[in-house]
Amino acid sequence: MNFQSFIDKAKRRLESAPSSESPLKKQEAPRERSDEERIQLLRNFVIKQVANGATVELQDDFSAVLIWGKRPNHILHLLLSLVTLGFWLIVWILIAMSSGETRRLYKIDKYGFISY
Numbered sequence: 001m002n003f004q005s006f007i008d009k010a011k012r013r014l015e016s017a018p019s020s021e022s023p024l025k026k027q028e029a030p031r032e033r034s035d036e037e038r039i040q041l042l043r044n045f046v047i048k049q050v051a052n053g054a055t056v057e058l059q060d061d062f063s064a065v066l067i068w069g070k071r072p073n074h075i076l077h078l079l080l081s082l083v084t085l086g087f088w089l090i091v092w093i094l095i096a097m098s099s100g101e102t103r104r105l106y107k108i109d110k111y112g113f114i115s116y
Contacts, residue, residue: 030111038062042108057103068102 033041039061046056046064054066077092104116 030113032110033112035061038108038110038112041112042106042114045106045108045114063105063107065103065105068104069100071101072096072099 042059042062042064046054046059046066049066050056054068056064057067058065072092072095074092074096077088077095080088081092106114106116108114
């Protein structure tokens with residue numbers, strides 16, 4: 001089956017479909033959510049993010065600050081650098097540059113959409 005026959009077949013399907021059944025569904029306009037709904041939506045979002053590895057730094061009714069990642073254990077790297085006579089410094093520098101914490105402020109708007 002070549003590409004053109006695939007296109008023709010798709011067009012015939014669309015033309016034969018009843019007009020009331022559109023292949024594309026209409027999107028409803030977003031509705032304003034109550035405060036209780038927004039609080040619950042944000043709470044559920046935070047729970048899912050914590051299950052995926054985030055840490056909650058601060059949370060109120062309509063916003064939350066989540067932390068992703070961890071800081072390197074500098075004491076351990078210092079001890080390893082001393083034991084290896086400084087050879088571990090290269091690894092320590094690379095780890096310190098590539099890792100770290102990322103903080104994000106998530107907010108929920110009046111329609112229930114969460115953004116950062």
